[in-house]
Amino acid sequence: MLRIYKADERYRTDLPWLKSRLSFPFADHIDPDNPPFGPLRVFNEDRIAGGRGFGGHPHREMEIVSVVLGGRLRHEDSLGHVAETGYGEVQRMSAGSGIVHSETNPGEDEVHLLQIWFTPAERGLAPSYETTSYSLEAMRGRLLPLASAQGGEGIARVHQDLTLYISELDPGQRLVFEQPEGRRIYLYVLKGVLELPYGERLEQGDGARLTDTPQLPLTAADAGARYVLIDLP
16 A cells, blocks of 8 residues: 655644644644554654744654754754754654653754654553664665664664665666565655656655565656655564
């Protein structure tokens, strides 16, 4: 099964300090026809103005991964963690039994990020936080893991059976993603055009949800493509 969600179909939040494009119902947006996709609950592309952000607020029982695409993002939480992440860096917060945190833009230029939420495989975990970094060159021509259940060097550890990848393909470049049967794939294009089987295309801001696809060929169109792929249970 393949279902494509075009960029102009996504929910929008347009405030003087926040521009957000949402792939799933969130906050004031309600849509029973757009349910969670496995453990994936939130996939937002946010742009936060300089000096603004989300003040202290609580979370429970959620794995929250923020991938910074430009600018700087400052994190503070009730465990005493204080960190700033930029492009090429990722922050992961496991809310577990409960945590309070804030996310703000400490700079003058906007910060551009993906904020992705997953339900954990186990409830009641101790809350935790980490930052990781990756090589921007390492995502060229391959699927580079940013977060997974195993974690590792440069890979954030999430408490769920999934892997979050980022990739950049040159024009005409092709790769094939393989996974065991019975799993899900979530795709999101950050830049360029990604060609899928059966003549389907994903452009910037488009997303796709796939099931029963153990082999997925991905080809960059003439402009190349940068995208995120999530392997989900």
